[in-house]
Amino acid sequence: MGNNNGSELPDDTVAELRRNTGFTSGEIHQMYRDFKVDFPEGVITRDRFAGMYRKLFPDGCSDTFAGYVFSAYDKDGNGVIDFDEFVATLAVAANGTDEEKLQWAFQLYDLDGDGEVTRDETKEMIMAIHRMKGNKNARNDAEIITAKIFHSLDKNRDDSLSQAEFVAAVHRSPDIGNLFRGAI
Structure with a gap:
């Protein structure tokens, strides 16, 4: 070898x-x-x-x-x-394909690795991104962005997204996809 x-x-x-x-x-x-x-x-x-x-x-x-x-x-x-x-x-x-990039983003947001992205995990990730950028209103902004994401993506209102729900919803809604990618 x-x-x-x-x-x-x-x-x-x-x-x-x-x-x-x-x-x-x-x-x-x-x-x-x-x-x-x-x-x-x-x-x-x-x-x-x-x-x-x-x-x-x-x-x-x-x-x-x-x-x-x-x-x-x-x-x-x-x-x-x-x-x-x-x-x-x-x-x-x-x-990577768009699908692979979305899968990686999903895994990034799935903080506990259980195959679901919860509202709390999303809020924590977005807050971390905003704090990294020096945003003094990170907590409030994360609440607002998370509410928008879950309002659009979480159709069964269980405060949790499977990878399939996430990928399908982002494909259906370019605005939410951009919002989510902007949070990454």
């Missing part, structure tokens, strides 16, 4: 990433080299991830939102983002 001296990826890993992400071998190798420069230990820790968000949003409080995004990247739940997890998420952003 390939060279695995820590500076290059094994050939079987590259082949699997190509199949699963749509990136070329060259793109994967370049991303890996860049990843190793930025994260020589080969993983991104929660603290390091949050630090990147603090630099991007110095006027707000981004730690809560960064924690939510970190959890969405950390598919195996081991407390770090490895290169495969990093590339898988980038692939959805760069090469």
Whole structure:
């Protein structure tokens, strides 16, 4: 197989990433080299991830939102983002269909991972986004946005959205889709 001296990826890993992400071998190798420069230990820790968000949003409080995004990247739940997890998420952003992007957004909002996005989870996520951006009215704005989302999407009024309900409703309503994407 390939060279695995820590500076290059094994050939079987590259082949699997190509199949699963749509990136070329060259793109994967370049991303890996860049990843190793930025994260020589080969993983991104929660603290390091949050630090990147603090630099991007110095006027707000981004730690809560960064924690939510970190959890969405950390598919195996081991407390770090490895290169495969990093590339898988980038692939959805760069090469994913609208459906895959909506599924990722749904998973991001499903804070407890139970397959449902509740009104409270939505409000928490939107509040975290607004706090990250430095919005002093984050709680009030999150209440208003959440009410709009659930009024339009939650047809059975159970304060919960399944992934299928969410995806179907966003496809039916471009305004709500834009509102939800604007909250991500």
